[in-house]
Amino acid sequence: xxxxxxxxxxxxxxxxxxxxxxxxxxxxxxxxxxxxxxxxxxxxxxxxxxxxxxxxxxxxxxxxxxxxxxxxxxxxxxxxxxxxxxxxxxxxxxxxxxxxxxxxxxxxxxxxxxxxxxxxxxxxxxxxxxxxxxxxxxxxxxxxxxxxxxxxxxxxxxxxxxxxxxxxxxxxxxxxxxxxxxxxxxxxxxxxxxxxxxxxxxxxxxxxxxxxxxxxxxxxxxxxxxxxxxxxxxxxxxxxxxxx
Numbered sequence: 001x002x003x004x005x006x007x008x009x010x011x012x013x014x015x016x017x018x019x020x021x022x023x024x025x026x027x028x029x030x031x032x033x034x035x036x037x038x039x040x041x042x043x044x045x046x047x048x049x050x051x052x053x054x055x056x057x058x059x060x061x062x063x064x065x066x067x068x069x070x071x072x073x074x075x076x077x078x079x080x081x082x083x084x085x086x087x088x089x090x091x092x093x094x095x096x097x098x099x100x101x102x103x104x105x106x107x108x109x110x111x112x113x114x115x116x117x118x119x120x121x122x123x124x125x126x127x128x129x130x131x132x133x134x135x136x137x138x139x140x141x142x143x144x145x146x147x148x149x150x151x152x153x154x155x156x157x158x159x160x161x162x163x164x165x166x167x168x169x170x171x172x173x174x175x176x177x178x179x180x181x182x183x184x185x186x187x188x189x190x191x192x193x194x195x196x197x198x199x200x201x202x203x204x205x206x207x208x209x210x211x212x213x214x215x216x217x218x219x220x221x222x223x224x225x226x227x228x229x230x231x232x233x234x235x236x237x238x239x240x241x242x243x244x
Contacts, residue, residue, distance in 0.1 A: 002166060004037040006058035010069040010079055011147055012045045022149045023068040030156060035165030035219070036064075046070055051082035059086070059141070064163065066156070069147030071137070073116045079144060080137075084121035087140055093118045096126055096135075120144075129158035169221040171228045174210040177239035178202075182212065185234045189227060196227055210241055 007027050013019040024041055031038045039061050044050045051070070058065045070079030084091045097118035101110045126135035127143075136155040137144040145155045175182060179202050190198050197217040203210065216227045232240055 002037070003064065003163060004039050004062050005031055005064045005066060006039050006062035007041045008051065008054050008058060008065065008067045009041065009043045010046060010051060010067055012076065014069075015043060015045055021068075023145075023147065023152045026149070026153060027066060027068070027156065030160060031165075033167070034160050034163065035167035036160075036163060046076040046078055048078050048082045048085065051079060052086045055083065055086040055142070064141045064143065066143045066145060066159075068145050068152055071117075071144055071146055073113045077116065080116075080119050080121065083139065083142055083144060087121055087142075089122040089139075091119050092122045094120050094124065094126065127155075127159055127162070129154075129161070132158055166219045168217050168219055169224045170215060170217045171224050172244045173214040173216075173228065173231060173235070174241045174244075175212045175214060175235065175239045176210060176241055177212055177236060179212055182214070182235055182239070185231065186214065189231060189234075193223070193227060196223055198227070 007024065009021055009024045011019065014021045021043070024043075028038055028041070040058060042054045042058065044054045055065065067079055067083070070077050070082075081091060093115065097120070098110075098115070101114055101118055105114070120137055121139045124137055124139040127138055128135045131154050133154070134146070134151065136159050138159070143159050145152050145159075179200055182200070186198055186200055190196070195218065197215075199215040199217070201213045201215070203213070214231065216224050216231070218224050228243060232243060
């Protein structure tokens with residue numbers, strides 16, 4: 001089975017618009033470029049039960065799950081606990097993280113609140129890389145990434161280096177036509193080419209230079225090219241503005 005992914009964006013601040021989510025959009029784009037299909041993105045509050053429910057839902061549909069947020073030292077950082085519950089594992093302190101905290105605080109004892117940064121579900125592993133200030137936390141197909149966008153991006157890129165995908169070939173036809181005028185052609189093509197993704201996207205922007213954008217996508221470029229050729233033949237010739 002080809003690798004696919006799901007994502008959880010965690011945080012009351014996102015759901016209440018105190019913070020604008022950047023990580024979800026970045027994850028979508030980077031997984032797309034890597035060739036790893038994203039099957040769902042869920043936004044949930046900083047509540048253990050809500051995170052557990054979302055994780056169980058995501059894990060039924062995807063081989064890997066990314067989380068964003070909730071892994072800091074404050075009271076509302078409950079992602080580690082929720083992941084441990086979802087996986088039915090205890091929360092432990094990872095020796096590597098404890099050592100790093102001890103080095104950071106020097107001769108002073110590490111505060112109990114800071115020690116929360118060393119917590120992880122039992123069986124977790126750390127992913128390190130040259131661009132990482134802090135390691136990424138992984139456990140049984142789950143990748144627990146921070147909510148801070150700069151840290152999230154660095155850890156995401158490092159994690160993706162270890163995941164194999166299948167990049168998708170995409171081509172586009174721009175049309176001067178209404179969707180109802182091209183629907184019969186698209187319906188027939190989609191029915192006869194299972195597995196090939198054909199999308200139709202209208203615009204109402206007068207300055208866009210087209211009315212409908214039709215996309216064809218698949219990991220096999222030859223199949224994409226063949227479908228584009230077919231659609232150009234079967235769609236109203238006067239409606240085809242350009243093909244990319």
